[in-house]
Each structure stands twice: as C-alpha cells, then as structure tokens.
Amino acid sequence: MGTTAARAMLAALASACAMVAPAMAEWHRLEAPLMGTSVSVELWHEDAEAGQAAARAVMAEYERINARMSTYREDSELSHVNRHAHAGPVQVSDELFGLLTRALEVSRLSDGAFDITFDSVGQHYDFRAGERPDEATRAGALETFNHQLVALDEATRSVRFLAEGVRLNLGGIGKGYAVERGAEILQARGVAHALLNAGGDSRVIGDRRGQPWWTGIRDPRDPGRVVVRLPLQDEAVSTSGDYERYFEEDGVRFHHILDPDSGLPAGALRSATVIGPDATLTDALSTTLFVLGVERGMALIARLPDYEAVLIDHQGRMAVSGGLAAPR
Numbered sequence: 001m002g003t004t005a006a007r008a009m010l011a012a013l014a015s016a017c018a019m020v021a022p023a024m025a026e027w028h029r030l031e032a033p034l035m036g037t038s039v040s041v042e043l044w045h046e047d048a049e050a051g052q053a054a055a056r057a058v059m060a061e062y063e064r065i066n067a068r069m070s071t072y073r074e075d076s077e078l079s080h081v082n083r084h085a086h087a088g089p090v091q092v093s094d095e096l097f098g099l100l101t102r103a104l105e106v107s108r109l110s111d112g113a114f115d116i117t118f119d120s121v122g123q124h125y126d127f128r129a130g131e132r133p134d135e136a137t138r139a140g141a142l143e144t145f146n147h148q149l150v151a152l153d154e155a156t157r158s159v160r161f162l163a164e165g166v167r168l169n170l171g172g173i174g175k176g177y178a179v180e181r182g183a184e185i186l187q188a189r190g191v192a193h194a195l196l197n198a199g200g201d202s203r204v205i206g207d208r209r210g211q212p213w214w215t216g217i218r219d220p221r222d223p224g225r226v227v228v229r230l231p232l233q234d235e236a237v238s239t240s241g242d243y244e245r246y247f248e249e250d251g252v253r254f255h256h257i258l259d260p261d262s263g264l265p266a267g268a269l270r271s272a273t274v275i276g277p278d279a280t281l282t283d284a285l286s287t288t289l290f291v292l293g294v295e296r297g298m299a300l301i302a303r304l305p306d307y308e309a310v311l312i313d314h315q316g317r318m319a320v321s322g323g324l325a326a327p328r
Contacts, residue, residue, distance in 0.1 A: 030055045035066050035175055037199030043186060044193040044209060054189045058182040058196060065178045068096065069170050071119065081159050082167050089158035097157045099280075100150070103173050106284045107147040110300060112260050114288040119169035120144040121263040122256065130247035132254050133263075141165065142263040171256075176238055176283025179203040183279070196279075200239040200286070203279040207233045217310055220270035227318060228310060236279035240286040241271035257290050268293030269313055275324075276307035285309075294319050 028051040031040035041058040045051025068077045081090050092100075106114045121141040124133035133141065144165040151160045170177075175198035182196045183203045194205040195213055204213040212231035219225040220243050230237065242265065246255035259266040272289040274282040285307060289297035294311050301309045301321045308323045 026051065028052055028055045030059050032059060032062075034062055035070070035178070035198055036072075036171075037175070039175075039178070039198045040196070041182060041186075042195045043191050043205075045191060050189070051191075054186055054191055057185050057189070061182050061185055062178050062198065065174065065181065068093070069099075069174050071167075071169050071171075078168060078170065085159050085161040086164040086166060089153060089156060089160040091156060091158045094157060097152065097154075097159070099170065099173065099177055100152060100159060100168075101154075102280060103170070103284065104147055104150065104152065106173070106281070106288060110288045110292065112147060113291040113296075114172065114284055115145065115147045115260045116168050116170060116172065117145050117147055117150060117166055118172070118258045118260070119167040120165055122169065122258055123167060125254070125256070127245040127247055127254070127256060130249065132249070138263045145258075145260055145263055147260075172240075172287040173280060173284040175199050176201045176203075176236070176279040176281070180236065180279040200241070200244065201236070201279055201283045202232075202238070203236045204232045205234065217271070217273050217312075219316075220312055221316065227312070230275065230310075230324075232275070235275055235277060236282045237273060237275045238279065238282035238286040239271055239273040240290045242290075243270070257287060259291055266291045266293075267314055269297075269311055270316065271312045272297065273310040274301070274307055275309070276304070282307070 025046040026048055027042060027044055029042040031038060039062045041055050043051060043055060045054060070076045071079055073079060077092060077096055084090050103116045121138060124137055124141060144163050149162040149166050151162055179196040179198050179201050180203055183205055186194050186205055192206045193209055196203045202215060212233050214229050215232055215237050216226035216229045219227050220241050240257060242253055242255040246253050255265045257266050269290050272286045274285040276282045289309055289311060294313055297311060298321055301307055308321045311319045
C-alpha cells in the first residue's frame with residue numbers, strides 16, 4: 001500500500017473512531033447572576049455533551065423559578081398576587097400554591113418566626129441607599145406583617161389577603177426551593193455527583209467522587225475567615241446572616257432579616273446555618289433560627305431529627321446542635 005493510501009486509511013479510521021467514541025468524562029460548571037445573588041451548578045458526567053446539557057437545564061430552571069416568583073419582576077406570578085389578592089382570591093399555579101403552603105407550615109411550626117409577609121415592612125427598607133422606615137411607617141406596616149393574613153384555598157388553588165397592604169416575598173425559601181428543583185432535574189438525568197448553589201443555599205448530590213463536598217461557615221465579621229468546615233454528602237445547607245444585605249447607622253446594623261414582632265432587624269444572632277436533606281426547608285429554617293436566637297432555635301431543631309444547626313450569636317459565640325456536637 002502506498003504512503004498516500006495508508007494515510008488516507010488512517011485518517012478514515014480516526015474519523016470513524018471519533019464518531020463512535022464517547023465524550024470524555026469531566027466536571028461541568030455554569031454560573032450566573034440571578035435572584036439578587038450568584039447561582040451556579042457544578043456536576044460530573046461521563047459524557048461531556050450530556051453533562052453540559054444537564055448544567056444548562058439547571059440554569060434554565062433557576063431562570064424559570066425567578067421569572068415566576070420574583071417580586072422584582074412586575075410580570076411574575078407572585079407580583080400579580082401582591083397586586084390583587086387584597087381585593088379577592090387569586091388563582092395561582094400548583095407550584096406556587098405548593099410553595100406558599102410549605103412556607104405557611106414553617107410559620108406555624110415556628111410560631112410565626114418565619115413569615116413570608118415580611119415584605120409588608122421590608123419594602124420600606126433600602127439597604128443599598130442606607131434608608132429605613134420612620135417609626136410611623138414601620139408601625140403602620142407592622143399590622144400587615146402577619147402570615148395569618150394569608151388565606152389559601154386548596155379547592156380553588158387560590159390566595160387571598162385578609163387585609164390591604166399585605167405583601168409576600170419568598171426570599172427566605174425560594175432560593176432553597178430552586179436548588180432543590182435543580183437537584184431533582186439532575187437526579188432524573190442520572191447525575192450522581194453535583195453541587196448546586198444559590199447565594200447562601202446549597203444542595204449536593206452524592207459525594208465529590210470519593211471525597212465529601214465541603215462547605216465553610218464564614219466569620220460574620222471577617223469574610224476572609226472560615227469558623228468551621230462541614231463535610232456534606234446528599235445534603236443541603238443554608239446560611240442566613242446579618243452581613244448579606246445591611247447598612248449601619250450610628251453603630252447599629254440594619255439588615256434584611258426582620259423580626260415579625262417589631263419589624264426591626266432580628267438581633268440575637270449574626271448567622272444561622274442549617275443542614276438537612278431538603279434545601280427548601282433548610283432555607284426556611286436558617287431564616288427561622290436567625291429570628292428565634294440560640295435557645296429557641298436549638299429547641300426547634302431538636303424537634304426535627306433530620307436537621308442540624310450551627311448558630312453564631314450577637315457576641316460571636318458559636319453553638320451547635322446535638323447531632324454535630326463532638327462526643328464527650
């Protein structure tokens with residue numbers, strides 16, 4: 001066989017092999033600004049094309065949920081509810097109805113410490129501009145900062161506000177829901193190793209190929225310092241802190257996690273981290289425990305056997321729940 005013919009045959013064989021050989025297994029990562037934070041997905045897949053498609057599917061799900069549930073979008077389903085539910089029942093999607101139902105369940109579980117009507121007062125704070133409501137505005141809005149003013153009708157899948165001025169915001173549960181939904185999409189595609197993140201909420205699938213996924217809890221007063229690192233596998237972790245959105249005035253820190261009793265920023269903790277199997281609930285619980293403080297927060301976690309917590313109080317002292325405490 002001549003040299004030219006041999007080269008042609010080798011080229012043809014190489015081309016055929018390229019057509020049938022599977023793509024190289026590798027990690028795939030996508031990240032984007034969304035939901036007022038950064039959202040991302042990182043996953044391992046044996047097939048590069050399938051892995052990239054799976055990562056894109058998660059990002060598309062983040063986008064879809066944000067479009068439906070953001071209060072910053074006038075065309076969102078949640079914004080439609082906020083505009084009209086005071087005048088009468090507003091029929092909503094099964095998805096939104098289900099998430100509102102879960103949110104109100106956490107409100108009842110926590111005796112109102114978790115409350116998705118916080119935006120009734122929260123809308124009067126501007127953390128970028130360093131502005132807060134005056135006493136009269138806060139006191140007036142506080143009357144509608146009450147989850148009991150939200151009525152859900154399961155038969156009609158509708159939402160109704162029992163007073164004018166009620167305003168829903170899913171900021172304390174929505175990002176956790178988004179990463180949990182992303183995890184469901186990946187699991188349905190057979191992905192066995194992944195990390196999904198939306199701000200302070202993360203969900204991991206499996207381990208990191210033989211090693212645990214590690215999450216660090218930052219020092220609330222020193223962003224460059226990690227106070228504890230936790231290994232994760234098939235779990236979710238959420239952190240709520242007074243350092244995420246805040247401003248200071250006369251030495252007082254005004255942040256976005258509001259106490260339903262006062263409409264003022266909750267002051268017992270600097271951060272609350274919750275670990276458990278469901279990111280929707282870890283998200284809601286981290287906000288809840290931040291409001292409750294160490295004693296009442298740990299009492300609540302003790303009633304939830306699949307969930308653990310790490311709390312840092314207003315003096316910087318750390319408390320951990322029983323399942324995380326070192327044996328004596």
